[in-house]
Amino acid sequence: MVKGGRNYLEALEKVDRDRTYSPQEALELVKEVSFESFDATVEVHMRMGVNPRHADQQVRGTVLLPEGLGQEIIVAVFASGEAASIAEEAGADYVLSTDEDMQKIQDGWVEFDVAIAIPEMMSKVGRLGRILGPRGLMPNPKAGTVAPAEDLPRLIEEAKAGRVEYRVDKTSNIHLPIGKVSFSVDELMNNFVTVVDRIKRERPPSVNRNTYIRKLTVTSTMGPGIKVNVPEALALEPAL
Numbered sequence: 479m480v481k482g483g484r485n486y487l488e489a490l491e492k493v494d495r496d497r498t499y500s501p502q503e504a505l506e507l508v509k510e511v512s513f514e515s516f517d518a519t520v521e522v523h524m525r526m527g528v529n530p531r532h533a534d535q536q537v538r539g540t541v542l543l544p545e546g547l548g549q550e551i552i553v554a555v556f557a558s559g560e561a562a563s564i565a566e567e568a569g570a571d572y573v574l575s576t577d578e579d580m581q582k583i584q585d586g587w588v589e590f591d592v593a594i595a596i597p598e599m600m601s602k603v604g605r606l607g608r609i610l611g612p613r614g615l616m617p618n619p620k621a622g623t624v625a626p627a628e629d630l631p632r633l634i635e636e637a638k639a640g641r642v643e644y645r646v647d648k649t650s651n652i653h654l655p656i657g658k659v660s661f662s663v664d665e666l667m668n669n670f671v672t673v674v675d676r677i678k679r680e681r682p683p684s685v686n687r688n689t690y691i692r693k694l695t696v697t698s699t700m701g702p703g704i705k706v707n708v709p710e711a712l713a714l715e716p717a718l
């Protein structure tokens with residue numbers, strides 16, 4: 479028996495759980511069945527055919543959503559000296575460099591959405607892994623969030639414009655936002671296709687193409703999951 483509140487169950491009745499929808503139909507349905515009293519986030523969930531315990535089957539990176547995320551992104555930059563000045567001028571919300579800043583985070587302060595660091599700061603930032611890691615905020619070269627000072631303006635601009643990180647978790651799933659329910663279907667489609675295309679291109683050579691992305695689901699923050707036809711999604715090309 480499916481559990482949930484009245485609004486959730488009413489939304490679920492509109493979804494055929496035995497069907498896989500085209501991407502367009504799925505995103506139209508996400509908007510239709512959203513019952514949240516706030517502008518909910520639309521999310522994509524991918525069941526991957528990789529083994530995350532194998533180093534050669536890691537799937538991780540970033541993607542810039544062409545339509546943005548529909549929300550204000552708070553960016554923190556770990557930098558000192560001239561790099562700190564560059565970060566401030568580029569619009570970073572917080573520039574963190576002192577031992578007091580590090581202690582503040584160790585005490586539990588994480589009022590930011592994206593963290594970027596210059597390489598010289600990683601000896602300090604590395605000590606914050608216990609706090610930042612579980613929240614997906616730990617700067618990492620593979621994710622493009624550890625970079626030299628000259629790259630900070632671009633990274634800050636991209637983060638605020640809707641640059642999101644993806645990473646396969648220990649259960650072989652990828653979860654990431656693609657916008658808000660208030661977006662038009664065309665805007666959600668543009669972000670959805672961009673995300674799927676990017677992850678499709680990151681397939682490790684050791685993983686079979688036909689089983690790389692096994693399942694696709696879209697949903698709003700509290701809404702029911704809607705299955706997406708994987709071959710149809712993979713066949714779409716992002717707009718130029």
